[in-house]
Amino acid sequence: MERLKYLISELKKTADDDWWLSEVSSIIEEDDDFFLDDLKVYGKALEVLDEGSWREFAKKAAGYIKHDSRRRGKQQFINILNEVLAYEYLVSTGRSSVQFVPESAEGGSKNKPKSPDIQFLENGEKSFCEVKTIGVSEEELDRVEADEIYSATVYYSLSDGFLNKLSSDITYAASQIPTNSSNNLIYVIVNFDDFVGLYYKEYEKQIRHHLSQAHESVQVYLRIGLRGRFSIQHMPRNA
Incomplete structure (x- = not known):
């Protein structure tokens, strides 16, 4: 989860008032198992990235964190986050x-x-x-x-x-x-x-x-x- 925590802290530097980042930070701090299990899926995948891909992903994520939709919330950002799941799959296979x-x-x-x-x-x-x-x-x-x-x-x-x-x-x-x-x-x-x-x-x-x-x-x-x-x-x- 270290990279996920670092990513959240870096994103908050430019979007400190973002509701999604605030919720995720609370889930991590409160160790809320119900939601934390989902975050752990991303946390595990992020740890698989090589250094170059980690830097590229962090830069890309920063460009999408402020995107919001009334009905779908942070879906555009989640779409970017989902790319690490594909990366993890490719490495695992x-x-x-x-x-x-x-x-x-x-x-x-x-x-x-x-x-x-x-x-x-x-x-x-x-x-x-x-x-x-x-x-x-x-x-x-x-x-x-x-x-x-x-x-x-x-x-x-x-x-x-x-x-x-x-x-x-x-x-x-x-x-x-x-x-x-x-x-x-x-x-x-x-x-x-x-x-x-x-x-x-x-x-x-x-x-x-x-x-x-x-x-x-x-x-x-x-x-x-x-x-x-x-x-x-x-x-x-x-x-």
Whole structure:
């Protein structure tokens, strides 16, 4: 947790009144197990970064900490934080020379995609990883704001909206990767509306079928939730 604590202290130098940083600092100081377990996931991953990647990540994080959304809070910053989970995964699966790619000064639109997030070596070949995060749906946010009880039937299966969002993110991520290699990876952190995971098996079937039909040429790894209790790996047919 030392790097996470250091990161928080550094970010507070430019955003001392930030509500998220204040909450995280309180959780750490009070040793609140309920929320601390989530922070430990990031803390563990941060310790895996090599020095160069650690410096690059800290610089990138500083550029996003002030971003706020009425409905999704610090989601943009969390998206950046999620990149360390992909880095940790690449190291844990034996990829070598894993490094964050400096953000390009230009790019970030559909017409001019930005650079990928991470580069690594696999079997001596330079390869890339792009990281995406899919949060809960707008419909789920509406349900939370309405503070009403809904039938569990709303969670039985994934909607076309979710699958379309997944496809859109994968397609855009693939466009950000400058080489065509089966070693390239699109790493997606998925947060289902059904956060308990009651209907995960049905979701897994839908996702595997969808990826096999719509994205047969790309390698995709889906981490389900922050703690990654479930995962789905999709390999390209030519791998």
